[in-house]
Amino acid sequence: MRTDLSPRIKLALYGLLCTLAIPFVFPTWWMVTSSVKPISQIFAFPPEIIPSSFDWSTYADVFRLQPFAQQYWNSCYIAAIVTIGTMAVSSPAGYAFARIKFPGANLLFMVVLLGLLIPSEVTIVPLFQIFLKWGMINTHWPLILIPIFGAPSVFATFVMRQFFIALPVELEEAARVDGLSRFKIFWTIALPLAKPALAAVAIFTFLHSWNLYLEPIVFLTSPEKFTLPQALTQYVDVYQGPMWNIQLAAATLTALPVLIVFIFAQRQFIEGLAHTGLKG
Amino acid sequence: MASVTLRNVKKSYAAAAVIHDVDIDIPDGEFVVLVGPSGCGKSTLLRMIAGLEAITGGEISIDGRVVNDLEPKDRDIAMVFQNYALYPHMSVEKNMGFSLEHRGASKEEIAGRVNWAADILGLKALLQRRPGQLSGGQRQRVAMGRAIVRDPQLFLFDEPLSNLDAKLRVVMRGEIKRLHHRLKTTTVYVTHDQVEAMTMADRIVVMNAGKVEQIGTPIELFDKPANLFVAGFIGSPAMNFIPGTLLADTAIVGVRPEHFEIAEGGLQITVTLVEPMGSDTQISGKVGDTDIVAVFHRRVAANVGDVLSLKPIATEIHRFDAAMGLRL
Numbered sequence: 001m002r003t004d005l006s007p008r009i010k011l012a013l014y015g016l017l018c019t020l021a022i023p024f025v026f027p028t029w030w031m032v033t034s035s036v037k038p039i040s041q042i043f044a045f046p047p048e049i050i051p052s053s054f055d056w057s058t059y060a061d062v063f064r065l066q067p068f069a070q071q072y073w074n075s076c077y078i079a080a081i082v083t084i085g086t087m088a089v090s091s092p093a094g095y096a097f098a099r100i101k102f103p104g105a106n107l108l109f110m111v112v113l114l115g116l117l118i119p120s121e122v123t124i125v126p127l128f129q130i131f132l133k134w135g136m137i138n139t140h141w142p143l144i145l146i147p148i149f150g151a152p153s154v155f156a157t158f159v160m161r162q163f164f165i166a167l168p169v170e171l172e173e174a175a176r177v178d179g180l181s182r183f184k185i186f187w188t189i190a191l192p193l194a195k196p197a198l199a200a201v202a203i204f205t206f207l208h209s210w211n212l213y214l215e216p217i218v219f220l221t222s223p224e225k226f227t228l229p230q231a232l233t234q235y236v237d238v239y240q241g242p243m244w245n246i247q248l249a250a251a252t253l254t255a256l257p258v259l260i261v262f263i264f265a266q267r268q269f270i271e272g273l274a275h276t277g278l279k280g
Numbered sequence: 281m282a283s284v285t286l287r288n289v290k291k292s293y294a295a296a297a298v299i300h301d302v303d304i305d306i307p308d309g310e311f312v313v314l315v316g317p318s319g320c321g322k323s324t325l326l327r328m329i330a331g332l333e334a335i336t337g338g339e340i341s342i343d344g345r346v347v348n349d350l351e352p353k354d355r356d357i358a359m360v361f362q363n364y365a366l367y368p369h370m371s372v373e374k375n376m377g378f379s380l381e382h383r384g385a386s387k388e389e390i391a392g393r394v395n396w397a398a399d400i401l402g403l404k405a406l407l408q409r410r411p412g413q414l415s416g417g418q419r420q421r422v423a424m425g426r427a428i429v430r431d432p433q434l435f436l437f438d439e440p441l442s443n444l445d446a447k448l449r450v451v452m453r454g455e456i457k458r459l460h461h462r463l464k465t466t467t468v469y470v471t472h473d474q475v476e477a478m479t480m481a482d483r484i485v486v487m488n489a490g491k492v493e494q495i496g497t498p499i500e501l502f503d504k505p506a507n508l509f510v511a512g513f514i515g516s517p518a519m520n521f522i523p524g525t526l527l528a529d530t531a532i533v534g535v536r537p538e539h540f541e542i543a544e545g546g547l548q549i550t551v552t553l554v555e556p557m558g559s560d561t562q563i564s565g566k567v568g569d570t571d572i573v574a575v576f577h578r579r580v581a582a583n584v585g586d587v588l589s590l591k592p593i594a595t596e597i598h599r600f601d602a603a604m605g606l607r608l
Contacts, residue, residue, distance in 0.1 A: 173361070174359070175367075
């Protein structure tokens, strides 16, 4: 922001920014405050912005009603494996598309990108049949394999390719003169320099896996195998009505790692996008 | 150290030929500068010697060994790039020792060689810094350090000074030349700056449109340019080309700006610009449609609009065939 603005204009600008932020901040505020309200207060009119009473038992109920710790662990380890796997697939693929000249490289890249245009709902039934044949239903394998070899990886490959294209080719030529093989150039020169892009890919991929909903409800049947987005829908009363406060307590716990990732990695994330030319 | 031989070397991209039958012999220990305007193919030729660019035809030999199909790492060369190409994530020390490390040298040997190079180039205090923390001149020195650390047979420089300011360029020019005197390693140096070429080279290769126009020592090229292109390219300000009709000659007459005297019976030029430079005076003018630039190593009292009689010094004129542009 320009620093030569008068205090009055600055104040007005901050006021405007705060006002614009309300629609984005309010749902999170509502989620967190409602998680400690009794159900009756959640729908009270006029709504209570600041709860008049705090009922922390909802958080105990989250763990009492479902194997939430197990489900939390499921989400964590699946997202971690998917993130590492996607980086392992997309970085060499992106490098190859950026640097290795082979006939039809651009066409092949376009074909790969086209994968992004196919909605996951279209492929879910054939994928179900494939994983059924492989005996992987009600296991976590589909939730790991589909993102690593599917749309998130394609997007990550695109991000990595854009980064590697922007990397000065002289660095790699210097490495060739220094005696490095193609793989070593990738491993010791290109990849360490791609940290910002890898960070962006890691955040995208982690969030995608963390929020995955369709695949878990198709492939998983036992509560102890569930991941968090699927588990959230299971906090219902005997009439199948949502137990809003408990559900929102679980949602608050679910959102925590995402918030932490964003708070600590936002600079890397923005840098990564800037480097890959995806932003301004 | 090694000799380098290029025989009928060609390069084409699809149907477009960019290097045409280049022949160059570089003896052991020589400092050769490839010079020419942008797009003349000098960098491409250097990259072909390095092995970074495949050659379409001909033969490149280093120390008598044909290297056409050898990878850059197997040619025993070191290259300094225009943008230095230092690895940003490594310290200066690591950058300099990187190639030795990958060639299996011991830690002691790497440290010894890096310290030796750092000593020569005055880099000792910078060894733990990253390239991003260095100035342009320091980066340039690190790039040279990385090249000399391995003691290669051949140094290749691709316009290494073009990213530096004018003052630093002069300093680094001297450093590169001193380094060559000390190490006596065969060097091929690419530049588009003819002053750089003249001051650094043992021999200059003047290139134009993918062809070698002339090879010779700086003085040979300056005194006896083989054709109009070389005559116009070497020397600053450039040589004046005067139609023979103005001087009762059948050829094109070339006169360097410093080879005019103000005397009766010369070309009657109308002064269009006077540039006093302290010790020198540069005068630009016109005779008919022909532009003339003259430099006098003294102060000349002339004003725009004056008519001066400029007479070429008879022993210093160059004559070129009007049809082919070749020296007569």
